[in-house]
Amino acid sequence: MKLGTSLIIGAVLFALAIIVGVLAPWLAHTDPVMDANLMNAEEPPSWIWWFGTDAQGRDIYSRVVYGARISLTVGIVSQLVNSIIGVTLGLSAGYFGGWWDDVVNGLTNLMLAIPSLIFALAIMAVLGPGLTSLLIALGLTNWSFTCRIARASTLSLKSQGYVQAARVLGYGDLRIMITQLLPNMLGPIIVIGTLGMGSAVLAEASLSFLGLGIRPPFPSWGSMLSEARDQITTAPWLSIFPGLAIFLTVLGLNLLGDGLRDILDPQSRSRRI
Amino acid sequence: MTGPPLIEVEDLRIDLDAGSRRVAAVEGVSFRIERGETFGLVGESGCGKSITALALIGLLRHPLSVAAGAIRFEGREIQRLAAAEQRDLRGNRIAMIFQEPMTALNPVSPVGRQIAEMFVLHKGKSWREANQLAVEALASVRVPAPERRAKDYPHQLSGGMRQRVMIAIALACGPDLLIADEPTTALDVTVQAEIVELMRNLCAERGTAILMISHDLGLVANVCRRVAVMYAGRIVEVRGSDEIFRACAHPYTQGLVDSLPRLGTRAALGRTRLREIAGVVPAIADFPSGCRFNPRCAQATEICRTTAPETAWLGGGGLVRCHHHA
Numbered sequence A: 001m002k003l004g005t006s007l008i009i010g011a012v013l014f015a016l017a018i019i020v021g022v023l024a025p026w027l028a029h030t031d032p033v034m035d036a037n038l039m040n041a042e043e044p045p046s047w048i049w050w051f052g053t054d055a056q057g058r059d060i061y062s063r064v065v066y067g068a069r070i071s072l073t074v075g076i077v078s079q080l081v082n083s084i085i086g087v088t089l090g091l092s093a094g095y096f097g098g099w100w101d102d103v104v105n106g107l108t109n110l111m112l113a114i115p116s117l118i119f120a121l122a123i124m125a126v127l128g129p130g131l132t133s134l135l136i137a138l139g140l141t142n143w144s145f146t147c148r149i150a151r152a153s154t155l156s157l158k159s160q161g162y163v164q165a166a167r168v169l170g171y172g173d174l175r176i177m178i179t180q181l182l183p184n185m186l187g188p189i190i191v192i193g194t195l196g197m198g199s200a201v202l203a204e205a206s207l208s209f210l211g212l213g214i215r216p217p218f219p220s221w222g223s224m225l226s227e228a229r230d231q232i233t234t235a236p237w238l239s240i241f242p243g244l245a246i247f248l249t250v251l252g253l254n255l256l257g258d259g260l261r262d263i264l265d266p267q268s269r270s271r272r273i
Numbered sequence B: 001m002t003g004p005p006l007i008e009v010e011d012l013r014i015d016l017d018a019g020s021r022r023v024a025a026v027e028g029v030s031f032r033i034e035r036g037e038t039f040g041l042v043g044e045s046g047c048g049k050s051i052t053a054l055a056l057i058g059l060l061r062h063p064l065s066v067a068a069g070a071i072r073f074e075g076r077e078i079q080r081l082a083a084a085e086q087r088d089l090r091g092n093r094i095a096m097i098f099q100e101p102m103t104a105l106n107p108v109s110p111v112g113r114q115i116a117e118m119f120v121l122h123k124g125k126s127w128r129e130a131n132q133l134a135v136e137a138l139a140s141v142r143v144p145a146p147e148r149r150a151k152d153y154p155h156q157l158s159g160g161m162r163q164r165v166m167i168a169i170a171l172a173c174g175p176d177l178l179i180a181d182e183p184t185t186a187l188d189v190t191v192q193a194e195i196v197e198l199m200r201n202l203c204a205e206r207g208t209a210i211l212m213i214s215h216d217l218g219l220v221a222n223v224c225r226r227v228a229v230m231y232a233g234r235i236v237e238v239r240g241s242d243e244i245f246r247a248c249a250h251p252y253t254q255g256l257v258d259s260l261p262r263l264g265t266r267a268a269l270g271r272t273r274l275r276e277i278a279g280v281v282p283a284i285a286d287f288p289s290g291c292r293f294n295p296r297c298a299q300a301t302e303i304c305r306t307t308a309p310e311t312a313w314l315g316g317g318g319l320v321r322c323h324h325h326a
Helices: A002-022 A060-096 A098-113 A116-127 A131-141 A144-158 A161-168 A173-209 A221-231 A237-264 A266-272 B049-056 B083-089 B111-123 B127-140 B159-171 B189-206 B217-223 B251-258 B265-269 B302-306
Strands: B007-018 B021-033 B038-042 B064-073 B094-097 B177-181 B209-214 B226-231 B234-240
Touching: A002 A060, A002 A237, A060 A098, A060 A131, A060 A144, A060 A173, A060 A221, A060 A237, A098 A144, A116 A131, A116 A173, A131 A173, A144 A173, A161 A173, A161 B094, A173 A221, A173 A237, A221 A237, B007 B049, B021 B049, B021 B064, B021 B234, B038 B049, B038 B217, B049 B064, B049 B177, B049 B209, B094 B159, B111 B127, B111 B159, B127 B159, B159 B189, B177 B189, B189 B209, B189 B217, B209 B217, B217 B226, B226 B251, B234 B251
Parallel strands: B038 B209, B038 B226, B094 B177, B177 B209
Antiparallel strands: B007 B021, B007 B064, B226 B234
16 A cells, blocks of 8 residues: 555664664674774775775764764654644743733744844854754754644634533533543544654754754764765775665654655545544 | 523624625524523524524634624633633533544544543542543433443544534533534434433433534424424524424424424324425525515515514513524
């Protein structure tokens, strides 16, 4: 069935990335930071050094494996923060309307007007490099689409019979939002969240590439690319393997998002039943 | 009868805020429902019966608002209650079921959970107890295999089953008044009869009063002891349902009665056409002056076009509003 293909490929790629990240200590051949040995500097990929080694003689394969931890942590956690902020703001704005809706709308438009990477850069510049500031910077800058979707879904769901019925049956506002509105908009929110994880992985790579994310010597895919920049002609494997890891993870997340949209879309769901 | 009536509506006026001006969508509506009584509100679409019901549970929203009059539930004025007190009445003391059982249930929640939520919300039960009570509630509305059905989602149930679930939700907390807004309009005729029967029996067992709202005079007269006929925002006649077919007093009611097909009469009278009421209901913004039925009324005279008729009391608690009532 065509519907499931992208879902399965996406899920497998994403699951693979998570498994690699979780099992990194067992999968890695050497310590990604400490095991530098100038005797093995800039070895091309071989049976001993699967992905080659860098100028300090560190095993690129081990570094890519450990890099999955940071890249995925940033992707998942920052997108989770984005989703929570976006849903809370969008749902309450759509539900209550009035001045609160105006405030949230203004804030969303503001966020959409500022390029989110530039905004994240500014936050990173204030907070300084590191994992925590990376999570904060990316978690605060990408909620506007989720917020828009949540607000639009709320506006259309609000007039549904069951939401009206809940009010007639004596449900309070919070209970209506949590039991009636939230579960019914979860489909698009999950899809947006999955796609957002992909862009968060990319954003982490960009920020680390610019030197504001994860600082060397700790491996993240973005910081590895950043370090490999100078040797891209002499030792291309330094760029190729972290780049490939980013590519496959983001591709997997996008395919997963598309696949989820297909099964969570109420119309395609009713087609199957 | 001692104490105040269960619900008493006095001279209710509901305004529609149409931008620059306000128009009365409902005007001068008064009726009372005693405990355990069955009362029907009949009228064409747009005559104001549904917004009257919304006003009863305090849920009119902009652009509609109660402009004058009072609605008292057990003597307490509903508009004066705090929001939390109103919310506590809704679902607990006054429940409502709707025309569309397809859309009135949350599609992503099992029906048992939706019933159980009422016990958690209004009776402070734990989820475990509430789930047990929900299965009992499903059994009481005669849903077969209630334990299995409780885990079903709304889309897995037929229209009739969904309306049964709605009734179970509405009656879960043992309300004093059940407002049924066109409860069977969306259902097949055979299912309709079952649902009406079920609703009537359950309410009679529990002493729940029914306010039934419908365009179907025959159905309402069948369920309710008394019937109020609304036209263009006003009540034009209130009668006992046994009298309404024999001796209705208002020309509009007569028109409704004449437009109902009746078994047997066709054979007795030969091939006769059903009679309809000429014309359409006027829009809220341009209700005619005087008696609002006058443009469609065969008996209309000069006074009907200028003066709104006063309420005339009939024997047996009935009333009529017509200049030509003898």
